[in-house]
Amino acid sequence: MADVMSSIEPAAISQTSTAAESLESPALSLAARQVRVGELALGPRERFHLQRVIDSDRLSYGPVTREFEATFARLHEVPYACFCNSGTSALQIALTALKEHRGWADGDEVIVPAVTFVATVNAVLHAGLKPVLVDVQPDTYNIDPCRVADAIAPRTRCIMPVHLLGLPADMSPILELARQRDLAVVEDSCETMFARYRSRPVGSMGDIGCFSTYVAHFLVTGVGGFATTHDPDLARLIRSLMNHGRDNIYITIDDDDETGSPRFREIVDRRFRFERVGFSYRATELEAAIGLGQIEQWESIVASRKANGEYFSAALADLADVLRTPTIPSDREHAFMVYGLVVRGESMRPLVYHLEENGIETRDMLPLIHQPVYRGWLGDDVGLRFPVAEHLYERAFYIGCHQYLTDEDRAHVVRTIRRFFNR
Numbered sequence: 001m002a003d004v005m006s007s008i009e010p011a012a013i014s015q016t017s018t019a020a021e022s023l024e025s026p027a028l029s030l031a032a033r034q035v036r037v038g039e040l041a042l043g044p045r046e047r048f049h050l051q052r053v054i055d056s057d058r059l060s061y062g063p064v065t066r067e068f069e070a071t072f073a074r075l076h077e078v079p080y081a082c083f084c085n086s087g088t089s090a091l092q093i094a095l096t097a098l099k100e101h102r103g104w105a106d107g108d109e110v111i112v113p114a115v116t117f118v119a120t121v122n123a124v125l126h127a128g129l130k131p132v133l134v135d136v137q138p139d140t141y142n143i144d145p146c147r148v149a150d151a152i153a154p155r156t157r158c159i160m161p162v163h164l165l166g167l168p169a170d171m172s173p174i175l176e177l178a179r180q181r182d183l184a185v186v187e188d189s190c191e192t193m194f195a196r197y198r199s200r201p202v203g204s205m206g207d208i209g210c211f212s213t214y215v216a217h218f219l220v221t222g223v224g225g226f227a228t229t230h231d232p233d234l235a236r237l238i239r240s241l242m243n244h245g246r247d248n249i250y251i252t253i254d255d256d257d258e259t260g261s262p263r264f265r266e267i268v269d270r271r272f273r274f275e276r277v278g279f280s281y282r283a284t285e286l287e288a289a290i291g292l293g294q295i296e297q298w299e300s301i302v303a304s305r306k307a308n309g310e311y312f313s314a315a316l317a318d319l320a321d322v323l324r325t326p327t328i329p330s331d332r333e334h335a336f337m338v339y340g341l342v343v344r345g346e347s348m349r350p351l352v353y354h355l356e357e358n359g360i361e362t363r364d365m366l367p368l369i370h371q372p373v374y375r376g377w378l379g380d381d382v383g384l385r386f387p388v389a390e391h392l393y394e395r396a397f398y399i400g401c402h403q404y405l406t407d408e409d410r411a412h413v414v415r416t417i418r419r420f421f422n423r
């Protein structure tokens with residue numbers, strides 16, 4: 001497998017002066033604090049909107065959530081963005097909505113990448129559908145479109161690419177395959193926001209895009225997620241499904257306020273009508289308030305993350321023989337939810353332990369294969385069938401790249417990695 005990975009050129013990212021300067025600062029013995037994968041500091045914008053909610057005495061779907069949804073939709077260039085209680089919920093209602101809309105049967109197949117978080121696969125299973133794994137590309141770690149074509153079978157209904165770690169998947173060939181074979185596309189964009197692929201924002205290219213606002217993501221609301229779409233029918237289904245499957249005539253407590261309106265009596269008659277087996281996947285105004293405060297700062301959040309990613313790549317560029325830094329194809333942006341690293345040796349564990357022991361948090365890069373929960377389904381030869389995922393399973397991890405990293409944090413990360421390799 002070493003050949004698979006070493007055949008790819010190391011990422012070509014130019015050295016920035018900030019990276020070089022910080023490396024010349026005095027050595028840090030130990031980080032003053034943990035360099036975490038994600039952090040949160042509630043600033044004045046978040047506090048302002050939280051106070052609005054507290055002053056309104058209202059928690060259920062209301063003006064703050066509507067504002068958050070409208071801003072999110074505008075920034076991702078879609079007409080509909082539905083805020084719900086998690087990225088997993090968004091994925092599950094996306095698939096359930098498509099299942100009803102397109103008349104899929106239980107056991108129909110959804111193609112997913114072999115490197116992702118378990119929630120991608122779990123959402124497929126919870127929707128009564130069958131996940132079909134496809135290996136990823138060795139340079140971007142995203143689903144390999146060539147292998148997607150090979151995995152399409154008579155019962156395939158949907159392709160679910162994941163925009164991993166902040167980098168959009170190669171969408172053009174996936175969208176083209178879907179068009180030719182009349183398949184739906186759900187973008188699992190739970191790890192990527194605000195990034196563009198060939199000038200189109202993530203979450204705007206497929207039938208439905210799904211996002212997470214859980215801790216350590218771009219926007220952090222505690223729990224939360226979005227389902228985005230261009231299709232008004234799918235938007236109606238999504239809203240209904242997250243609200244117990246109810247008739248869309250009544251989604252917010254304001255919907256029956258206008259007693260004089262011509263539809264008032266119809267709303268009263270229909271407001272407790274349920275049309276499908278739905279879920280209770282609503283978020284509250286409190287999550288939306290935090291999200292609204294953060295999304296108002298989205299440009300600086302993404303700019304810091306990109307600057308951190310570029311800093312790490314520049315400062316580690318000469319270690320390309322031992323460590324792979326992220327590859328960014330020229331047709332897309334990397335929004336750096338986190339910073340992925342792949343060791344070129346046999347195992348990442350010694351480096352991971354070294355980082356953790358020096359106050360730098362790491363996470364394995366989304367190991368899906370070899371999970372005990374999927375053993376029966378994936379079988380014992382899983383590593384042979386997904387060689388790139390297998391390679392990454394032993395060697396790939398990520399560290400934090402967020403806007404709260406200080407110059408000291410970044411320098412400490414680089415020094416600690418360099419010390420491990422004696423370079």
Ligand SMILES: Cc1ncc(COP(=O)(O)O)c(C=O)c1O
Pocket residue numbers: 085086087088089116117119120162188190191211212213214224225
């Ligand atoms: C690829 C992917 N999909 C789905 C999810 C689920 O999001 P949530 O934790 O909001 O349910 C995550 C979570 O990080 C994820 O990384």
